[in-house]
Amino acid sequence: MTSDDAGAKSSLQRGVAILRLLADSNESGARLTDIARDLGLTPPTVHRILKTLVEEGMVESDKTTKRYRLGIDLFTMAARAGNPNNLRDICRPIMLRLSATLRDTIFLLVRSGFDAVCLDRSEGPFPIRSFTGDIGGRVTLGVGQGSLAILAFLPDEEREEVIRFNLPRMQGVGVLDEVYLRTEIARVRDLGYASRSTGLLPGMSGVAVPVLDREGHAVAALSVGTITERLNEERLPVVVDILKREAAGVRRQLNPFDPVLRRPAAVLGSGAA
């Protein structure tokens, strides 16, 4: 469990390790001693690093309970991450439009290592459950429609690497075996979208299309999560069509050739008030 990965040396690495630990325990925060134990560090070391992190605003300490948790400054900072190529900004209005017209919840997923991460979501009126969960949530790449759509459109070698790494992680989440997975992937590549009515989450279903870069490789996925009845034979092709059109639009906007794209909107001062 406690990764205990050999040799966290520099104070920076230790600081990050502490932040990681805090991220995993932020219900009510973590205590100094526990952090020290979990990371195999001495209390004074942890204390000093925490002090620095608190001074920097990355960590907050509740002085009464002596518990540490991630600070709001970190929250603010990190909220600005996960916007590669302005992907999130570009997709925001599209997602709003989609959730409004389709009346379902829209997800924006990107790849992060062997996971897919939910970059953004736009709620529809139907309460749904999803693998990726909230914004910032992660899911094994290949599990779930959006995640699968990305995997299917990765460059060949990368896809193979991910498959090899992820197959063991997919136990019990609907991926029966390698053959099944590869069949699914082939189908997604063929159709240009991922959809499974046999949702792993009861009553839930979804459909996703990849957002491609110039080389035709997935950089993200736009995904609709809804209740199964709402993805019937009549509705599905329409939804797919709309999604594909929007994904194509995003692809166009992602093209960094156009120099005008550098400043997309510039609404209000972006801080530094």
Next chain:
Amino acid sequence: MTSDDAGAKSSLQRGVAILRLLADSNESGARLTDIARDLGLTPPTVHRILKTLVEEGMVESDKTTKRYRLGIDLFTMAARAGNPNNLRDICRPIMLRLSATLRDTIFLLVRSGFDAVCLDRSEGPFPIRSFTGDIGGRVTLGVGQGSLAILAFLPDEEREEVIRFNLPRMQGVGVLDEVYLRTEIARVRDLGYASRSTGLLPGMSGVAVPVLDREGHAVAALSVGTITERLNEERLPVVVDILKREAAGVRRQLNPFDPVLRRPAAVLGSGAA
């Protein structure tokens, strides 16, 4: 501009400084040399720190453009930060309910120093513009309804401190002078909610109520952002009433006395996929 603040010493501090810098330039990322210049560091130093941060997943480097930007790992972490007292978790279902019933966008704001930070938002069907912008966005405490609702219900000394500090920062964002601000605050305290139809953003309007702690001081604000027409005389009191009721509910749940509150819901595995 470039703060050039004296004496960033430890590598941890430098690492955080770099992250901060990247957070402010994440359109397409920042280059090593620029970072070095802005922080008054030598390129080798910046390079080494960046390398560590990349290894730790906090920063991504686009190998083709040689630009660095905040990594998605950090984004994931942010999703778990900014949840003091489980405030965000507690408010999430409430916000979903509110945005569904009111058909407007709901914001959850908390105080952070002299700013208000948008902890969460739940989109409604009407596209709106707000001061706080996206999740993680900041705004001067006192500007905007939610922000004002928090300010108005801070402990007296703190409120005074914030007012003193923020008055100069409020130039040109609708706060005419100190008298005006104090009048507004008094009104908000009196009414129990903040609302201005004379939105600073054309056509936009909003109403917010504070979320109070046991001492009656604001810990957060629930806010509705909408188009001005939708906050007419008929609708406003109803919205305020609903908001107040929900805020009271949150206040009850925030009470850490009740030991059962420690585990609120535990829906699905919270990660570790």
Next chain:
DNA sequence: AGAAAGTTTCCGATATGCGGAATAAGTGAC
């Protein structure tokens, strides 16, 4: 192709962070 700017590696001096030990503060037992 040549020049300039930027990135990355190398390495010795030294400043920085490390953790043992001691102190202080907080918590629970009786």
Next chain:
DNA sequence: GTCACTTATTCCGCATATCGGAAACTTTCT
């Protein structure tokens, strides 16, 4: 209420990780 125990914090000498100058290497611009 006092005592014993756990946890947090400070101190300080030693050692190590960090710094940055110099240089090799790569990319970009003209």
